[in-house]
Amino acid sequence: MKVNITETTDTCKKINWDDMLDSELLDTIPTNKELKGNNTILDKGLHNKNVIHENTGQKRKSKNTELKVKKVRSDSNEEIKQQVPTETCKQGNNKNNHFRKQKYTKAIKNWLSNLEPPTEDITDLDNIVNDSKSSVDIIQQNTHNSHKEKLVIEKTSKTNKKVVQAQLANKDGIMKFSKPQPNAEDTKNINEAVETKPKEKKVKKFVAPIKSQIPVKDITYELHTLDEDNLDDHREGLHEIINIEIIAVLIYSNGFCQLNSHHTDGTCTPDGIIVNSDDMFYCFKGAGQKIKEALKCLLENNTVICYGAQNILSYLKTHLQMDRINPKIYDAKIGASLLEPDNPPENFSDVQKLLSFSAQYTVATECTLQKAAWYMSLLKQCWAKLYAMLAEDNLWKVFVEIEMKLLPIIAGMECRGLCIDMSKLKSMEEVLLNRMKAVEQQCYKAAGKVFQINSAVQVRAILYDELQLDAKCNVRIRETLCKGAKSTSETMLRSLMNEHPLPKLIMEYRHLHKAHATFLAGIAQHIKDGVVRPTWVQTAAATGRIASNNPNLQAIPKAPFDCVMFPEAGDTDNSQLMFRSIYVSRPGFSLVAADFRHVECRVFAHAAADAGLLRALADHPDLFRALAQHWLKKPEAEIVPEERERTKRLVYASLYGAGTRKLMEILDVDYQQALQVAASFNSSAADLCKLAMILSEEQLRTSSPPVDAHLLLQIHDELVWEVNDLHVDRAAAIIKQAMEGCGQWCGMTVPLPVAISTGKDWGSMQTLEN
DNA sequence: CTAGCGTCA
DNA sequence: TATGTGACGCTAG
Numbered sequence: 033m034k035v036n037i038t039e040t041t042d043t044c045k046k047i048n049w050d051d052m053l054d055s056e057l058l059d060t061i062p063t064n065k066e067l068k069g070n071n072t073i074l075d076k077g078l079h080n081k082n083v084i085h086e087n088t089g090q091k092r093k094s095k096n097t098e099l100k101v102k103k104v105r106s107d108s109n110e111e112i113k114q115q116v117p118t119e120t121c122k123q124g125n126n127k128n129n130h131f132r133k134q135k136y137t138k139a140i141k142n143w144l145s146n147l148e149p150p151t152e153d154i155t156d157l158d159n160i161v162n163d164s165k166s167s168v169d170i171i172q173q174n175t176h177n178s179h180k181e182k183l184v185i186e187k188t189s190k191t192n193k194k195v196v197q198a199q200l201a202n203k204d205g206i207m208k209f210s211k212p213q214p215n216a217e218d219t220k221n222i223n224e225a226v227e228t229k230p231k232e233k234k235v236k237k238f239v240a241p242i243k244s245q246i247p248v249k250d251i252t253y254e255l256h257t258l259d260e261d262n263l264d265d266h267r268e269g270l271h272e273i274i275n276i277e278i279i280a281v282l283i284y285s286n287g288f289c290q291l292n293s294h295h296t297d298g299t300c301t302p303d304g305i306i307v308n309s310d311d312m313f314y315c316f317k318g319a320g321q322k323i324k325e326a327l328k329c330l331l332e333n334n335t336v337i338c339y340g341a342q343n344i345l346s347y348l349k350t351h352l353q354m355d356r357i358n359p360k361i362y363d364a365k366i367g368a369s370l371l372e373p374d375n376p377p378e379n380f381s382d383v384q385k386l387l388s389f390s391a392q393y394t395v396a397t398e399c400t401l402q403k404a405a406w407y408m409s410l411l412k413q414c415w416a417k418l419y420a421m422l423a424e425d426n427l428w429k430v431f432v433e434i435e436m437k438l439l440p441i442i443a444g445m446e447c448r449g450l451c452i453d454m455s456k457l458k459s460m461e462e463v464l465l466n467r468m469k470a471v472e473q474q475c476y477k478a479a480g481k482v483f484q485i486n487s488a489v490q491v492r493a494i495l496y497d498e499l500q501l502d503a504k505c506n507v508r509i510r511e512t513l514c515k516g517a518k519s520t521s522e523t524m525l526r527s528l529m530n531e532h533p534l535p536k537l538i539m540e541y542r543h544l545h546k547a548h549a550t551f552l553a554g555i556a557q558h559i560k561d562g563v564v565r566p567t568w569v570q571t572a573a574a575t576g577r578i579a580s581n582n583p584n585l586q587a588i589p590k591a592p593f594d595c596v597m598f599p600e601a602g603d604t605d606n607s608q609l610m611f612r613s614i615y616v617s618r619p620g621f622s623l624v625a626a627d628f629r630h631v632e633c634r635v636f637a638h639a640a641a642d643a644g645l646l647r648a649l650a651d652h653p654d655l656f657r658a659l660a661q662h663w664l665k666k667p668e669a670e671i672v673p674e675e676r677e678r679t680k681r682l683v684y685a686s687l688y689g690a691g692t693r694k695l696m697e698i699l700d701v702d703y704q705q706a707l708q709v710a711a712s713f714n715s716s717a718a719d720l721c722k723l724a725m726i727l728s729e730e731q732l733r734t735s736s737p738p739v740d741a742h743l744l745l746q747i748h749d750e751l752v753w754e755v756n757d758l759h760v761d762r763a764a765a766i767i768k769q770a771m772e773g774c775g776q777w778c779g780m781t782v783p784l785p786v787a788i789s790t791g792k793d794w795g796s797m798q799t800l801e802n
Numbered sequence: 803c804t805a806g807c808g809t810c811a
Numbered sequence: 812t813a814t815g816t817g818a819c820g821c822t823a824g
Binding site: 588630631633635688713714721749750 | 818819820
């Protein structure tokens with residue numbers, strides 16, 4: 033475990049669970065509406081007539097963090113001026129903007145090269161960056177043409193310069209052209225939602241850094257490209273590679289490898305895999321039978337060091353159909369992000385920086401394979417350093433026992449993907465679009481004319497110029513920052529709601545449109561052959577949780593979606609949509625979901641060793657339901673899931689909020705430290721969930737007779753499996769046992785009950801009593 | 803209270 | 812024309 037739970041036991045002992053659930057909370061359970069209102073009021077910083085008690089501390093805190101954020105920002109701004117472009121994106125907060133920023137800079141470069149004939153310096157600068165961070169000349173050159181404000185090229189004429197700057201600074205174009213989305217886009221059939229393929233880019237050529245301060249060595253690595261025909265010539269050499277550490281790196285179709293992957297984008301497909309042992313480099317290409325066997329042998333008989341193992345595994349699985357390969361892997365990328373979880377390195381050069389490692393020499397070569405070999409030699413040295421650092425920080429065990437074991441599981445999830453019921457998706461889309469059309473017509477009727485509801489400009493014109501609603505309501509409309517135009521944001525619409533039906537309708541339209549864009553069309557664009565394969569990122573979250581994107585299946589609404597926002601008396605159309613029900617199991621399979629019951633609550637209880645909370649957890653099978661029953665003074669049977677959910681929110685909010693403040697008092701530490709302690713509960717729980725994945729997967733694999741089960745989803749504390757219909761009961765028992773056992777595995781004194789439910793689609797799962 | 807991602811203005 | 816930005820929506824605990 034990343035955090036030693038027992039270590040915190042003494043320090044938090046004094047926290048009293050009863051205090052946290054004191055009478056104050058009883059008085060302040062707000063209705064749903066009030067809760068929402070409070071939130072927005074607090075967020076907007078407007079009148080706080082109904083402020084939640086004791087929020088001064090919270091306010092102070094949020095100010096603190098704000099300040100911190102600002103500080104980080106300004107620091108990184110300083111950095112931007114000094115650093116090379118691949119590093120400009122290393123902002124603590126916006127770590128995920130990296131990719132987009134890269135695309136942006138790329139676009140600018142392309143655009144610039146249209147202005148004037150491209151020189152090799154420009155197109156190849158990024159290559160050099162990695163090799164020669166210390167090279168002053170190159171850094172200067174790079175700073176010129178990469179940062180958007182400094183983007184000036186000497187040769188460019190003044191007029192061009194102005195055009196460039198105006199465009200990049202986005203002086204006046206920002207909202208001017210906000211194109212009203214044609215409705216055709218909405219009604220577009222899902223089948224047609226095919227992702228647009230960017231144009232083929234020209235293959236960049238590697239040019240050795242000339243002004244680099246790193247000495248250039250004239251090395252040629254012994255590199256053999258193996259394919260089906262010449263494999264036999266090297267068989268002897270390959271057979272000798274056993275029980276040692278080898279390095280494996282993917283090479284992409286454009287000639288770059290994983291270690292300089294800032295040149296690759298979605299269009300690059302893996303093209304081969306280079307394996308290095310001692311001084312020999314073998315590049316395996318193609319997917320012939322012999323290649324597969326040799327590669328499999330090589331990987332399984334050795335310890336594999338790599339960078340971005342997930343890509344390698346998915347390459348092996350999809351291109352080479354090696355389904356059940358499970359080599360012993362050490363992934364430097366994950367290791368490095370373990371060292372610095374708050375600010376995980378984005379690419380290999382970040383890793384080098386993190387390890388304060390710099391290359392001793394570089395190679396002059398035009399051959400991309402040689403280049404890759406050079407990078408691999410760097411990786412080898414980095415790994416040695418990384419290993420030492422992980423061991424020093426006591427992270428080695430976590431790395432090997434949890435993260436590396438998780439790797440193949442996640443790769444498996446990504447590979448398998450989740451089946452989509454296309455007909456259901458289409459019918460839901462139809463319902464939603466019909467509803468949208470109805471709202472649209474009502475809008476036109478209310479406005480007295482046809483306009484584009486999605487266009488802020490047109491809405492603004494109608495609301496304020498034609499109907500003069502702001503004057504009627506006597507509300508001052510906040511003005512937007514850029515143009516001083518009147519805002520059409522939701523809060524403003526809400527304040528105009530009672531005066532005219534139109535704002536209400538616009539809000540509803542936006543609501544529907546967003547739901548459609550996110551959960552139907554947004555999902556649809558990721559569907560390939562009826563299967564959606566999200567990317568699972570092991571290193572994204574600072575808390576150690578796993579995140580999903582493209583699409584983010586962890587954020588599909590659980591509650592049914594109401595098509596009608598403001599039910600009216602005469603309105604009979606109260607159809608509800610379950611966005612989760614479009615996810616189905618394959619024929620002959622069922623979905624099995626296993627859910628920890630309030631993990632973090634239990635981790636907290638264990639860490640704080642709080643008798644009251646422990647007792648409460650032991651007494652009630654469902655703590656939140658019991659609490660809701662108590663607070664709302666209702667019989668347990670009448671507690672609807674919505675109320676339970678709200679109670680849960682409240683409990684966690686007070687648990688963390690009150691918990692942190694109390695920690696601060698008791699430990700007599702400042703807010704940051706107390707936050708850290710609280711965050712450690714988070715990561716403990718995250719590790720617990722990871723462990724659950726590993727253990728249950730292990731149990732299922734080793735069970736006899738074998739169980740046909742595949743992990744599909746991980747929603748933090750919920751695991752969703754796809755299990756052969758014949759094995760459901762057995763699999764459920766194994767999963768339950770494994771998951772409940774993992775509490776003991778890491779010394780938890782609290783039992784960890786697990787709820788299992790099964791069903792054919794994700795929307796309608798029935799609890800499985802067992 | 804914390805952490806993610808995606809959409810929109 | 813396409814991008815960056817912060818607010819807010821959803822999720823999870």
